[in-house]
Amino acid sequence: MPEILVLNCGSSSVKFALINSHTSESLVIGLAENIATKNCKVVLKSEHKVEKHLENGCYKDVFEMLKGFLVEKNHLEKIVAIGHRVVHGGQYFSKSVVINADSLEKMKACIPLAPLHNPAHIEGITFCQQIFPELPQVAVFDTAFHQTMPSYIAEYAIPYELTHKHNIRKYGAHGTSHKYVSQQAAKILAQQKANVIVAHLGNGCSITAVVDGKSVDTSMGLTPLDGLVMGTRSGCIDPSIFAYISDNLGCSVTEITNILNEQSGLLGICGHSDMREVSQLAAKDNNLAQLAIEIFCHRVAKFVASYMIYFNNLDALVFTGGIGENAANIRENIIAKLTNLGFEIDHQKNTNSETFINSKNSHNIMVVATNEELMIAQETQNLI
16 A cells, blocks of 8 residues: 655654555654754654654754664555645645755745744755655645635735735645645535635634635734734734834844744733643633633634625534644633524533534534644645
8 A cells, every 4th residue: 555654844843644545544653853952852653652862863864763664664665755744835836746946946935934934844855855765755835725815815905016026915824734624524514515614723723714615714824923812822913013012122023023923822811822721720710811711712703703704604613623622611612702693502512522513503513633644645645
C-alpha cells in the first residue's frame, strides 16, 4: 500500500505523520521539539514508542534520524511522496502544488506574510530535498481554501494601491482544517457539498462560512492575528490601538505586534492561555477567567451571527479543534448566545460530545474532529 509522509515544520519543532493513502490509517506519528537546542528530542510512535535526544540537533539531523527509522521499519520503500503544511501561500497559490524551483521561490516571497512560519517550512522542504531526493514533495497551503472568497469580502477599505501593489488583503488560515471538516460534515449529512459554518477553536481559532463547499468568508485576515480571541492572540481590535500604544507607552511596531500575538487573548485577560485551565479557574469563581470565557464565546457567537447572511439554508454549525471538540461548556455558552437565530443545544448530547448536539427544533449543530494530516496526505496523493 502506498504511504504519504506528512510534515509540519515549525520554527523549533516538526510534526510527522505517515499515512496509508488507501486506508487513511496513521502508521507513524511523531514530534521533534526544541530543534537546535541542547534539549532537542524526537518521539516517534508506531507499534512501539521511540524516543531519542539529539543535543543541538538541527532540521537535517531530525530528518536523517527519521529516515533511519523509516528504513528500519520497512516504510521508506513504500512512501510515494512527502506532503508539507505551509501556512501562507499569499496570492500565488489557490491550490496545493508539487514543489519545484518556481513554487519554492514564490513561497519565499510570502515570508513577509508569515515570518514566523514560512521560513521554517522552506527550511524543512530544502532539507527533505537533500535527504529524500527520490521523493516528490507537495505543498499544501493553509490559505488556499480561502482563495474562493469574493473580492468584496477579501479586500479591505484601504487605498487601492495598497491592496493591489502590496497584496494587503484577507487571506485567512486554517484552510486545510476548514476544508477537511466541511467535507466530513457533508459526508455525515449525506450531501455532496454542504452549506456550513465551521468554528475551528483551539489555541488558534478561526471561523469560516462554507457555501456549496467553498469558503466565502473567514475570520482571520492578512495574518492569523485577526478575528476570534485565541490562546495568546487578541483577534480583531481597533487598528488605532497600535498608534495609541506607541504614542503612550513608547513601544515599537514589532513590540506591539508581539504583545498582540504572544501576550494577549485568554493569556492577556486572565494569565492562562489553555482553555482547560481557564475553565477550571472560572468554575472556582475567578472573575478574570469568567471574563475571558465570556469575551471568547461572545466573539465566536458574533461571527456565527454575522455569517448567517450567506445562507438561505444552513446545513450545520460545526465545532472542531481542541476546544471545539472537547469543551462542552464553551460550546454551550456560545450556543446560548444564538438562540434567537434558531440554535438550541441538547445538554446531554453536548455533554457526551455526540456528532449532533442540537435539540429537535434547532439548526444542526455538529462536533466533527479535524484531521489536517489526513487532508494533506489526500491532497498530496491527488497530485502525484
